[in-house]
Amino acid sequence: MRVAILGSGNGATAAAFEWASNGHDVAMWDFEEFPDNIAGIANRGHIEGRVKFEGTAPIRYAGHDLDEALAGAELVMLIGPAYSTVPFGEALRGKLTPDMAVALVPGACNGAIVLKQTLGLDLLDDTYLIGETSTLPYGCRLVEPGVVRVTTRVITGLFVAALPSSGTEALRERLAVVWPQVESARNVLQTTLQNGNPVIHPAIMLMNASRIENTGGDFLFYTDGVTPASARLIEAIDTERLALAAALGVDLLSEPELGFRQGYMGDATYLTGYNQGIGFAKSQAPKELEFRYLTEDVPYGMVFMSELAKQVGVPTPNIDAVIQVASAALGRDFRAEGPRTPQTLGLDILTPEDLHRL
Known part of the structure; x- marks a missing residue:
């Protein structure tokens, strides 16, 4: 699967490592004001994992060209703090296609609602498969650019909901390719409140x-x-x-x-x-x-x-x-x-x- 990850912090790097190490074609993108980790990964061509994750995982692209990162993506994950949702949504306007699944990991308090508002979509519009998880599935920290230490990987209790919830099972199936522990939530109120x-x-x-x-x-x-x-x-x-x-x-x-x-x-x-x-x-x-x-x-x-x-x-x-x-x-x-x-x-x-x- 082609995967695009927006964000380059602790969680984004851990997710990129795990999806790439499971054989998926992963690209990472972030805004130009956050260059350090993106540059470190681009220079290495891979991410190094430590503790729970070991070895290296190749990254197809790490940079600031969003079109390149999104090219052919079947899964787009937005991984950042709550305040990153609106800038990510503004950057994504006009770039999503109906065959992409978009997940905020985590939703960090109604992230899916905010993303759809930013994209100019009605909350119940199901043109695009958009949803959120209740939490990041890792306890992790960057050691240096391109190197992530993962001390915990959640074994269960990872919930996902799409908005509208009619799309939840489709989104769960997409994420379960690498995160089989993911469970369907009733709706995005559950994923938000479970945080x-x-x-x-x-x-x-x-x-x-x-x-x-x-x-x-x-x-x-x-x-x-x-x-x-x-x-x-x-x-x-x-x-x-x-x-x-x-x-x-x-x-x-x-x-x-x-x-x-x-x-x-x-x-x-x-x-x-x-x-x-x-x-x-x-x-x-x-x-x-x-x-x-x-x-x-x-x-x-x-x-x-x-x-x-x-x-x-x-x-x-x-x-x-x-x-x-x-x-x-x-x-x-x-x-x-x-x-x-x-x-x-x-x-x-x-x-x-x-x-x-x-």
């Missing part, structure tokens, strides 16, 4: 805010940062997320249940599951509070959950408190900034029954 980053990251960041600022992040984020108090806050946030999902008729796994299934954790608990989890053991804390664990997970994820919960009548006092405290700590108004709310996504006019039909 645990907004549940975990902001709580740990705020409970360790002084430590991060005083040490420059010189501690292990989960091993040292998850204590009984922060574990209770994570659980309180997760409880509200699960209540929201239930009100929408969406089945979710709790965050520890998901982490246990994926292989990150040895037990499905909010405390030892994280601070003793093998998949989290070497994760270093951020050096400062201005980091995506707050600047992405709060405005993109937590604000969306809070506003959607208001729409369906589910109280979220703990989520709301974290949004407020994170805003005060960083001197910002994350609720006002929230780029993905039911209002901006066009979901505010939908009834719960309409939301089920996405």
Whole structure:
């Protein structure tokens, strides 16, 4: 299969390695302002994998010519942070063909909806097969340009949904060629709400805010940062997320249940599951509070959950408190900034029954 990957960060490089090492013809593209890893891969002609992935995998093309990267692609994966979805969508305008499947890996809070809006498509338009996964299937970091260290590859608990959901099975089959563990979700609300980053990251960041600022992040984020108090806050946030999902008729796994299934954790608990989890053991804390664990997970994820919960009548006092405290700590108004709310996504006019039909 010809595969085009948009993005050149940790996850994009890991995915490119795995798909190429399984015999697929992989191209990578990114914007010119992100040249380092693209140049490293282009110069090598391959990606080197370490730890879970070993050896090298050839890459057909790595560069900044999007038409070259997309040529003949049967699968296009957009792999980047939440804020990359709109620029990727703008770059893709007029370049998709109906035989391409497009997957945001992960959707990072309604990525498929935002992509279709950016492409100028109605949410239920099925001309193109577009969807998202609930998570990135790796725990990984770039070691240097062209070299990726993968410490965890999820063994299950990877969900996918197309928009509209009538295309989910077709998208799942395309991804299952290399990711056989991928499971069909009910719809993109499930893949969005199953993303645990907004549940975990902001709580740990705020409970360790002084430590991060005083040490420059010189501690292990989960091993040292998850204590009984922060574990209770994570659980309180997760409880509200699960209540929201239930009100929408969406089945979710709790965050520890998901982490246990994926292989990150040895037990499905909010405390030892994280601070003793093998998949989290070497994760270093951020050096400062201005980091995506707050600047992405709060405005993109937590604000969306809070506003959607208001729409369906589910109280979220703990989520709301974290949004407020994170805003005060960083001197910002994350609720006002929230780029993905039911209002901006066009979901505010939908009834719960309409939301089920996405």
